[in-house]
Every structure is written in structure tokens, then in C-alpha cells.
Amino acid sequence: MGISIVVTSGKGGVGKTTTTANISTGLAMLGKKVVAIDADTGLRNLDLHLGLENRIVYNLVDVVEGVCRLKQALIKDKRYENLYLLPTAQTRDKTAVKPEQMEKLVNELKEEFDYIVIDCPAGIEHGFENAVAGADMAVVVTTPEVSAVRDADRIIGKLEAKGLDNHQLIINRIKYEMTKKGEMLNIDDMTDILAIKLLGIVPEDEKIVISTNRGEPVITDEGAKAGQAYKNIVRRITGEEVPFIDFEDENTGFFSALKKFFFKK
Amino acid sequence: MDNITIKGNKNGIIAYINSGTFDEVKKELQNKIENAKDFFSGCDMYIVDKSMNIKDEDYIKLKNEFKNIFNINILGYNSDKIIEGNEKIFTGIYEGRTKFYRSTIRSGQNVNYNGNIVIIGDVNSGAEVTASGNIIVLGVLRGIAHAGLNGNKRAIVAAYKLLPSQLRIADLIARSPDSYDEKPKIPEIARIKDGAIIIEPYLPNKHIW
CATH class of the missing domain: 2.160.20.70 (Pectate Lyase C-like)
Structure with a gap:
């Protein structure tokens, strides 16, 4: 029996789809059988993040409406053979699916897969209700902005009202230089307000943009800081205890590299 | 027992209807007002119907008649505002629920x-x-x-x-x-x-x- 994880945030543009793509790829890299579900009907993007947009034939709405079987709509990833994508329809809207149908679908997938990662749309309306319907666990993504933190707070309240108490926080796009100077909310501020368990911290990284455009999740990039952070998040999801990386100590640039070189001796 | 109780508060006069049919109520209310016509003239009145057996159209009829005969403005009936205004201020801040x-x-x-x-x-x-x-x-x-x-x-x-x-x-x-x-x-x-x-x-x- 698998575990279903919904990735949600309330506010748009904080990195839900990027997080979904990376978590599902990361879990697949560890050899788990994973399916990523795009619940953002009408504004689907997860297929782009995974680079699978040209392989979509059937989608989630087709499955729900009985046009095709569930197996037919699942798309196998091009890199990892134990990763599948269940895309949604771009030509329909959120009301095409009901929460009960979604719950049934997720439960069906749980029989066969180890992890089901659901990409939730922004907002707290119908789309959100659908995405969380079958979830066992929620990952709340936020960025160090007051508006994103408030929306995350609202979402946590909504999840708790639904009885979904297993929720954890990912702080995305943090810039350490700015938090150090006090120009940005820092991690303590956010965990203090939201008061939920911290799953991971992802630093701002230009490589995210490149990887999204290429359709290759950043977690597959060995050199990327954000990829490393996602790897740790994935290991924490599987139950491993992983210490938080201290990016603050990291010194880049020629002089600091030189300094390191000499001081090491 | 009276079908009607009349009380006043800062918003105006409130007539509480306890029981009876519309005709009985109307007759009794008219009698009461007739006794102190000068006092009631020009005042604002609210009606609170506790028995809830009088229809909306009867109220409208009553409203028009009272305006013509006694110069009384019936501003509302069974509205939340009057019922809320009737509630007492919570005083249990030193010891209370x-x-x-x-x-x-x-x-x-x-x-x-x-x-x-x-x-x-x-x-x-x-x-x-x-x-x-x-x-x-x-x-x-x-x-x-x-x-x-x-x-x-x-x-x-x-x-x-x-x-x-x-x-x-x-x-x-x-x-x-x-x-x-x-x-x-x-x-x-x-x-x-x-x-x-x-x-x-x-x-x-x-x-x-």
C-alpha cells in the first residue's frame, strides 16, 4: 500500500510544480515506484517540468469520465522506468473532476505504487479540494514573502480542518545573503508563524529555470545546490534523518577558494 | 394573559406578540394604542412575533394602517437587530463562561x-x-x-x-x-x-x- 503526498501552497508561483517534479523524480531515483499526478486541470505544467508533453494521449479527466483505462493514461518517464506521470486535461476546467472521484483514483493507484505525488493548483477552491481528497500527507511549499507565508498558513488551517494532520513545510527560493542582512524573512520567522515540521529548505538557484525549460528536474543535476536540497527532502520523506545543510557557510568565488586552499594545509 | 406586551428601548417601542391570531392581535394592539394615542403618535415601532403564526402580508397591511390612523412607523418585524439588541451585555469577565x-x-x-x-x-x-x-x-x-x-x-x-x-x-x-x-x-x-x-x-x- 503506497503513500499519497499532495504538494500545495495556496499562493501561486512558489514552486509547487517544481517541487512535485523533483520529489517524484527523486523518489524514483531511490528505486521507488512513483506516480506524479497533475491536479491543475486547465493549467497543466507538470508534463513540461518532466519533459513529457509530447507523449500525452489520455489524461486524468478521460480516466474519470471512463474514456480510457487508468493504465492507458499513465505515461512512463523517459529517464526512470519506475516513474509515471498522470497528466490532466488542458482544455477543461477544475469542475470536470469531483473530490470523490479523485479519492477513488488515488486509492486505486496506491495499490500499485509506493508513492503518489499530487501537484495541487493554487487557490483554495475546487481544484484544491480535488487535490487533497485522497492525500495521506501534505507538503506545504512557501517562499520567504509575507504573502506566501500567510497563504501557507491558510492552507494549513484548511488541511487541519479536513483532518490531514501530517503536513510538513518546504521553504523555497531562500536567498541566504538577504536573510543574513535581515531584508528577507528568515527560516526561524517562518517556522515560528506556521508552527509545522520543516521538511526542507531549497535555496534560490538559477539552474531551476534552465532545468524547467529543458524538462529535466534539477535533482538530476549533480552540481546544483537546489538539486542537493531536493535530494535531502526526498530522503526525509522516505523516513531517513538527514541534517539540514548549512548553506550560509558556503563561500564561493576565487578568493575564498584560494583561502580555503591555503587554510586546508 | 395578554396577547401583546409592549416595551421600549433606545431604538423605539417593541411590541412582543405572545399568542393569538392576526385579528385578535390587531384588535388588542389597536386598543392599547388608543388608550395612549398621544404617547404613541409619531414613534418608531418594532414587532417581535414569538408565536410566529402571522403572515408577512398581514404585517404590511398592519404597517400601512398604523401609519394612517396613529402616525406610527413600523420599522421592522422579527429582524435580527431587535432581537440582538434585546440581548444583555456579557458581564462574566471576572468570573464566567x-x-x-x-x-x-x-x-x-x-x-x-x-x-x-x-x-x-x-x-x-x-x-x-x-x-x-x-x-x-x-x-x-x-x-x-x-x-x-x-x-x-x-x-x-x-x-x-x-x-x-x-x-x-x-x-x-x-x-x-x-x-x-x-x-x-x-x-x-x-x-x-x-x-x-x-x-x-x-x-x-x-x-x-
Whole structure:
């Protein structure tokens, strides 16, 4: 029996789809059988993040409406053979699916897969209700902005009202230089307000943009800081205890590299 | 027993209909008003129907007739405003009914109680807590708190860290300064003093300023 994880945030543009793509790829890299579900009907993007947009034939709405079987709509990833994508329809809207149908679908997938990662749309309306319907666990993504933190707070309240108490926080796009100077909310501020368990911290990284455009999740990039952070998040999801990386100590640039070189001796 | 009880309050005169059919009620009301025609002339009247067996169109008929015959304005019947105005101010702020919440009140959540509220947790920005008595937060208060909802001016709001976006006590409203220079390090209490909401430490003498 698998575990279903919904990735949600309330506010748009904080990195839900990027997080979904990376978590599902990361879990697949560890050899788990994973399916990523795009619940953002009408504004689907997860297929782009995974680079699978040209392989979509059937989608989630087709499955729900009985046009095709569930197996037919699942798309196998091009890199990892134990990763599948269940895309949604771009030509329909959120009301095409009901929460009960979604719950049934997720439960069906749980029989066969180890992890089901659901990409939730922004907002707290119908789309959100659908995405969380079958979830066992929620990952709340936020960025160090007051508006994103408030929306995350609202979402946590909504999840708790639904009885979904297993929720954890990912702080995305943090810039350490700015938090150090006090120009940005820092991690303590956010965990203090939201008061939920911290799953991971992802630093701002230009490589995210490149990887999204290429359709290759950043977690597959060995050199990327954000990829490393996602790897740790994935290991924490599987139950491993992983210490938080201290990016603050990291010194880049020629002089600091030189300094390191000499001081090491 | 009378079918009708007539009472006055600051909004005007309220006629409570206890029982009887529309014709009986109308006749009795007319008789009562006839006895003190001068007193009732020109006044505002509300009708509260406790038995709930009179139809809306009968009220409209009654309203027109009373305006013509007695010069009485019937402003409403069974409206929430009158029924609410009839409620007494909650006085149990020293000793009285209290509700306890053992969770954080998050953005978009609304907590309301006709009595005192104690929250063991935070009240986050975007959340609203309203109580007819006191509000005590054993945590950080960042949202909106309204104590003494139905008019008790002696109600208080207290929190370990009092950082509300807005504070209301009875009919007074205070908002936070546009920029917090420093966050409070000690527990604080908000109350009304000389017609304004003030914030001070629980025990002013305990701390050196």
C-alpha cells in the first residue's frame, strides 16, 4: 500500500510544480515506484517540468469520465522506468473532476505504487479540494514573502480542518545573503508563524529555470545546490534523518577558494 | 394573559406578540394604542412575533394602517437587530463562561464565543477572534481580536506577545503602528482607559523601562 503526498501552497508561483517534479523524480531515483499526478486541470505544467508533453494521449479527466483505462493514461518517464506521470486535461476546467472521484483514483493507484505525488493548483477552491481528497500527507511549499507565508498558513488551517494532520513545510527560493542582512524573512520567522515540521529548505538557484525549460528536474543535476536540497527532502520523506545543510557557510568565488586552499594545509 | 406586551428601548417601542391570531392581535394592539394615542403618535415601532403564526402580508397591511390612523412607523418585524439588541451585555469577565482552544488559529479561521476565550497557541495574521468577554492568548497574537463584542468596556485582550494587526474592545478600534520598531519581549495586556485602548505590561512595576 503506497503513500499519497499532495504538494500545495495556496499562493501561486512558489514552486509547487517544481517541487512535485523533483520529489517524484527523486523518489524514483531511490528505486521507488512513483506516480506524479497533475491536479491543475486547465493549467497543466507538470508534463513540461518532466519533459513529457509530447507523449500525452489520455489524461486524468478521460480516466474519470471512463474514456480510457487508468493504465492507458499513465505515461512512463523517459529517464526512470519506475516513474509515471498522470497528466490532466488542458482544455477543461477544475469542475470536470469531483473530490470523490479523485479519492477513488488515488486509492486505486496506491495499490500499485509506493508513492503518489499530487501537484495541487493554487487557490483554495475546487481544484484544491480535488487535490487533497485522497492525500495521506501534505507538503506545504512557501517562499520567504509575507504573502506566501500567510497563504501557507491558510492552507494549513484548511488541511487541519479536513483532518490531514501530517503536513510538513518546504521553504523555497531562500536567498541566504538577504536573510543574513535581515531584508528577507528568515527560516526561524517562518517556522515560528506556521508552527509545522520543516521538511526542507531549497535555496534560490538559477539552474531551476534552465532545468524547467529543458524538462529535466534539477535533482538530476549533480552540481546544483537546489538539486542537493531536493535530494535531502526526498530522503526525509522516505523516513531517513538527514541534517539540514548549512548553506550560509558556503563561500564561493576565487578568493575564498584560494583561502580555503591555503587554510586546508 | 395578554396577547401583546409592549416595551421600549433606545431604538423605539417593541411590541412582543405572545399568542393569538392576526385579528385578535390587531384588535388588542389597536386598543392599547388608543388608550395612549398621544404617547404613541409619531414613534418608531418594532414587532417581535414569538408565536410566529402571522403572515408577512398581514404585517404590511398592519404597517400601512398604523401609519394612517396613529402616525406610527413600523420599522421592522422579527429582524435580527431587535432581537440582538434585546440581548444583555456579557458581564462574566471576572468570573464566567470560558472557552478554551488548544490549537493555533490560522489565517482565514474565525473563532467566536459568547463568553471569554483562552487560546493555547498562536493567533496568526488573517485570523479573527471575537468574544463577548476577555481574550487571552497563550502565544503570539498577530491577527484581529475583538473583546467585549456586545459592549463590555471592561473586557481585556492579553497575550504573551501582543502584535495584533487590529484590536477591538467593545466599540473601540485600535490598529497597530505602521512599523513595529521592536517586538514586545514581555507579556502585555490591552484594555480601555479614558476612552482609548492602551497596551501595558501585565505587571507594570515588574519591569524597568
